[in-house]
Amino acid sequence: MADSHGAALARLEPIFSPKSVAVVGATRVPGTVPFDIFQNILKDDFQGTIYPVSPSARAICGVKAYKYVLDIPDPIDLAVIVFPSSVVKLALEQCGQKGVKGLIIISAGFREVGAAGLQREAEIVEIARTYGMSFIGPNCLGVINTDPTVRLNASFARHMPAVGNIGFLSQSGALCTAVLDYAHAKHIGFSKFVSFGNKADLSDIDLMLALKDDPATKVILMYLEEMTQGAAFVEAARRVIHEAGKPVLVLKSGRTQQGASAAASHTGSLAASDEIVDAALKQAGVIRCTTIEEMFNNAIALTYQPLPKGRRVAIITNAGGPGVLTTDAAIHEKLELAQFSDATRDLFKRSLPVTANIKNPVDVIGDARADRYRVAMSAALEDDNVDGALVILTPQSMTDIDTIAHEVCTVAAAHDKPTYTSFMGETDVASGIAILQDHNIPHYLLPETMCRAFARAHDFGTERIRKISAPVQYADVDRAAAHALLDAAIATGRSYLTPSDAMKVLAAYCLPVLKSAIAQTAIDAAKVAVHVGFPVAMKVESDDVVHKFDVGAVVLDVNSAADASAAYDQILANVTAHLPNARIHGVFVQQMAGAGEETILGVKRDPAFGPVVMFGLGGLFVEVFRDVAFRIAPLPVEHVRAMMHEVRAFPMLTGARGRAHRDTAALEECIQRLSQLAVECPQIQELDINPLIIRDQGFGCAVTDARILVKRE
Amino acid sequence: MERSEIEKRVTSVVARVLSIDPAEVASSSNFVFDLGADSMKSIELIAGFEEEFSIEMDEDRARDVQTVDGAVDFITHYV
Numbered sequence: 141m142a143d144s145h146g147a148a149l150a151r152l153e154p155i156f157s158p159k160s161v162a163v164v165g166a167t168r169v170p171g172t173v174p175f176d177i178f179q180n181i182l183k184d185d186f187q188g189t190i191y192p193v194s195p196s197a198r199a200i201c202g203v204k205a206y207k208y209v210l211d212i213p214d215p216i217d218l219a220v221i222v223f224p225s226s227v228v229k230l231a232l233e234q235c236g237q238k239g240v241k242g243l244i245i246i247s248a249g250f251r252e253v254g255a256a257g258l259q260r261e262a263e264i265v266e267i268a269r270t271y272g273m274s275f276i277g278p279n280c281l282g283v284i285n286t287d288p289t290v291r292l293n294a295s296f297a298r299h300m301p302a303v304g305n306i307g308f309l310s311q312s313g314a315l316c317t318a319v320l321d322y323a324h325a326k327h328i329g330f331s332k333f334v335s336f337g338n339k340a341d342l343s344d345i346d347l348m349l350a351l352k353d354d355p356a357t358k359v360i361l362m363y364l365e366e367m368t369q370g371a372a373f374v375e376a377a378r379r380v381i382h383e384a385g386k387p388v389l390v391l392k393s394g395r396t397q398q399g400a401s402a403a404a405s406h407t408g409s410l411a412a413s414d415e416i417v418d419a420a421l422k423q424a425g426v427i428r429c430t431t432i433e434e435m436f437n438n439a440i441a442l443t444y445q446p447l448p449k450g451r452r453v454a455i456i457t458n459a460g461g462p463g464v465l466t467t468d469a470a471i472h473e474k475l476e477l478a479q480f481s482d483a484t485r486d487l488f489k490r491s492l493p494v495t496a497n498i499k500n501p502v503d504v505i506g507d508a509r510a511d512r513y514r515v516a517m518s519a520a521l522e523d524d525n526v527d528g529a530l531v532i533l534t535p536q537s538m539t540d541i542d543t544i545a546h547e548v549c550t551v552a553a554a555h556d557k558p559t560y561t562s563f564m565g566e567t568d569v570a571s572g573i574a575i576l577q578d579h580n581i582p583h584y585l586l587p588e589t590m591c592r593a594f595a596r597a598h599d600f601g602t603e604r605i606r607k608i609s610a611p612v613q614y615a616d617v618d619r620a621a622a623h624a625l626l627d628a629a630i631a632t633g634r635s636y637l638t639p640s641d642a643m644k645v646l647a648a649y650c651l652p653v654l655k656s657a658i659a660q661t662a663i664d665a666a667k668v669a670v671h672v673g674f675p676v677a678m679k680v681e682s683d684d685v686v687h688k689f690d691v692g693a694v695v696l697d698v699n700s701a702a703d704a705s706a707a708y709d710q711i712l713a714n715v716t717a718h719l720p721n722a723r724i725h726g727v728f729v730q731q732m733a734g735a736g737e738e739t740i741l742g743v744k745r746d747p748a749f750g751p752v753v754m755f756g757l758g759g760l761f762v763e764v765f766r767d768v769a770f771r772i773a774p775l776p777v778e779h780v781r782a783m784m785h786e787v788r789a790f791p792m793l794t795g796a797r798g799r800a801h802r803d804t805a806a807l808e809e810c811i812q813r814l815s816q817l818a819v820e821c822p823q824i825q826e827l828d829i830n831p832l833i834i835r836d837q838g839f840g841c842a843v844t845d846a847r848i849l850v851k852r853e
Numbered sequence: 854m855e856r857s858e859i860e861k862r863v864t865s866v867v868a869r870v871l872s873i874d875p876a877e878v879a880s881s882s883n884f885v886f887d888l889g890a891d892s893m894k895s896i897e898l899i900a901g902f903e904e905e906f907s908i909e910m911d912e913d914r915a916r917d918v919q920t921v922d923g924a925v926d927f928i929t930h931y932v
Contacts (some may be wrong), residue, residue: 167889167891169891195885195886195887195888195889196873196887196888196889207887223885223886224885224892226919227883227885227886227919228884230883230886231886415926823926
């Protein structure tokens, strides 16, 4: 479970910053995990004391070995367990007796191998709890802390990474080694590097919260394969971003349609698990990445440079073509080309060749040396109309690449606005790129990725200070009435509520259901229609008729008592003809909704994230284009608005191409009330309001049909 | 065969395969945790027991045996 504020870092203290480490199960055989981990701790200059524990070796790498951890005469803060899984519990028992507080369990052979492994995992969790020990793993690569006062490489990675401000947390150990190699080539350092494996005790959430309070970590990167505690993860990420102001970047694999295929409703089938993950991460302000490269492209921007305060960029280039490419990329990412002040333009005129382009992008011309870059960068970064500089270089014969790289670093360091670079090419620019990387100037192979990283950094700066209000709690709802209807459905073994009961549940939460009643006879239908008010819609009330239009069980625009009576008979005849065994409870008579735009609202209860609310425009937009947006309930109004605007067809509700302005304020209230209903009524598994008619501004919305699937235990 | 005889011969095999003094081998000793057997030594132990007692053991079940006592119990079923 996730820890409360500050507690996570305290639990991780003996693991991240131990004074003494025992490697339990170490061997003398090079090339094995037990040996390599011991050797890594030793050779990477751990600042504390290390003790090998081995039943058979007297010494490992010249360090005296102990048969049991209990034989070590000194206190032990951290034990790294490398024994085979079958005896890990014996090692843990002794660690507990020894008073060890932190463990890294490298050993595989637990939950990931099936039932027997799961049992072993439960046993080690129990032992750790008994003795008050916290552990990372099992089934992991290990932990690295680059802090010079600690220098712990308790892993079987090939190398200790450089010191940096990126905290990396990974569910995959193998990916960690690839990431370390990639980062090494790009001169990227880390603060903490953790492979958390099966997270049987300390979870990804605990680790994220620990890094929130870790002063050495500025940015948190995570590789996840599943999010079983989705709601808790979102809450923790939100705290990291809004309380500590640290960006969280997630690379999430394991996209699956499994959840969708098992779903029964529109919302259920549209809300595939990955779409929910996507919505949840967006809602938390997490930057979701699709590749390792994208993750580090964003991470270096966020770590190395100040956040852009706006979207206005100055492009400085020694080549016209790349300047245009960068301009296109910037506009694509919704950045703006800064309009330089008169003073800046004058300075450019005085300092740059007459052939130079002094508008944005600033072309300092192909023969530019470091002085021109210095003048252009300095003037641009000092201009109040500029929020950051994008510096391009292509290697001409006279281009002094290394000197320019040094000049870029110097100018960038003198300003509190971000500078990103793209020295285009490979071999000729390599030494210049290395200079930039060594001075923490973000470098990108392509202008497109540079612009994307600038935009993400700006988005994060906006997200970090975004104020989110508390979700509205409507006091006029009748929770008891909704519960009674839902509980009754469950008690009688129903999967779906009847249409009229579904409408009553929505009415209990003051969603704008149309006036309606059930008619039991043709004469009754005439009376009911008069009471409801013409025109009315009529449809069969039956659990057994799912696709009512297909069997002629719906009649619309009924305008008189006589027509209502006739429609009743017609509906019953049609249903009996198509589905002779259908159980019919009467005919549902409902007020017509009137003109408006059809939308769909829905709820799906996700096992990891809880109630998920969906919104989209109706008809083709949902069925063909899947143009829908999701958010996790409860929903503050800011998230409701973001969700509405995320739907590409939303402008159809706001007057696009001469269409009427619809009542989006009423829609906003509907979504908030639905969010409250979803949270307060856990009996609901899936819910569709389809369609919800959005009338013209000031005339509200109307729920014309709804289905509610209850949760069966 | 008497249990004490089996235990004596098991101890002898264990000491020989793991290159340790027989006095270090207790009946409760865990092959991995106490005596330092790695996966290859575990296979050698199984082979050593089969040769010593002229038996053929179910290898999957034999691999689950963790202690000297457990090995004696297991071998008792075969001799």
